[in-house]
Amino acid sequence: MVHTIITDIEGTTTPISFVHEVLFPFARENMSKFLAERAEDEEVRAIVAEVGAMEPGAVIETLLRWMDADLKVTPLKTLQGLIWREGYRTGALKSILYPDVAPNLRYWSDARLRLYVYSSGSVEAQRQLFSHTIDGDISGLFASYFDTNIGPKREPESYRRILSEIDTEADKVLFLSDVEAELDAAAAAGLVTCQIVRPEDGTVASSKHITVDSFEKITW
Numbered sequence: 001m002v003h004t005i006i007t008d009i010e011g012t013t014t015p016i017s018f019v020h021e022v023l024f025p026f027a028r029e030n031m032s033k034f035l036a037e038r039a040e041d042e043e044v045r046a047i048v049a050e051v052g053a054m055e056p057g058a059v060i061e062t063l064l065r066w067m068d069a070d071l072k073v074t075p076l077k078t079l080q081g082l083i084w085r086e087g088y089r090t091g092a093l094k095s096i097l098y099p100d101v102a103p104n105l106r107y108w109s110d111a112r113l114r115l116y117v118y119s120s121g122s123v124e125a126q127r128q129l130f131s132h133t134i135d136g137d138i139s140g141l142f143a144s145y146f147d148t149n150i151g152p153k154r155e156p157e158s159y160r161r162i163l164s165e166i167d168t169e170a171d172k173v174l175f176l177s178d179v180e181a182e183l184d185a186a187a188a189a190g191l192v193t194c195q196i197v198r199p200e201d202g203t204v205a206s207s208k209h210i211t212v213d214s215f216e217k218i219t220w
Contacts, residue, residue: 006117007176014098072152154182176196
């Protein structure tokens with residue numbers, strides 16, 4: 001019997017349109033100013049150094065090119081998370097969840113299921129998103145958050161690392177995502193899988209995994 005749920009974010013709890021039409025443009029528009037104003041911050045200096053080590057050249061040009069290619073590069077994701085944190089702090093950003101998400105996450109938490117997040121966005125970005133939703137602060141419902149520091153989402157070894165971190169048997173864990181390749185990787189690691197098929201996002205239903213169009217229809 002499943003007692004742990006790990007959920008993706010984009011296309012699963014949150015509309016893809018919010019990520020691509022609100023969050024990404026906000027990060028792009030504020031990147032230069034943020035880097036200039038926070039140039040001496042330890043976090044920012046570490047990001048700039050990592051970008052330079054990975055690809056020598058103009059840092060901002062590199063970051064924007066990575067954004068254009070939608071690359072899941074850790075320093076980019078970390079920087080985006082810091083920029084979004086500032087946007088949430090000032091009230092310029094408010095995150096959107098699908099209507100079925102918050103009520104069911106609260107229900108699962110009350111039922112004593114352990115909840116986790118695994119997303120390509122940084123842990124900082126994940127926490128900020130769930131702390132500033134239109135449904136209130138639900139960040140405390142999650143026991144922990146995982147990002148690409150644990151490994152790529154399409155590789156089974158990443159899920160094995162998460163299982164080791166949370167000290168749980170694979171067949172007790174349900175992984176939720178809209179992306180078939182991520183579900184394939186989780187299944188290869190032994191996790192139970194369920195694809196969230198959101199019509200608004202144009203998700204293509206998988207024939208290899210259980211599919212539902214709402215958190216309300218998930219059973220364990």
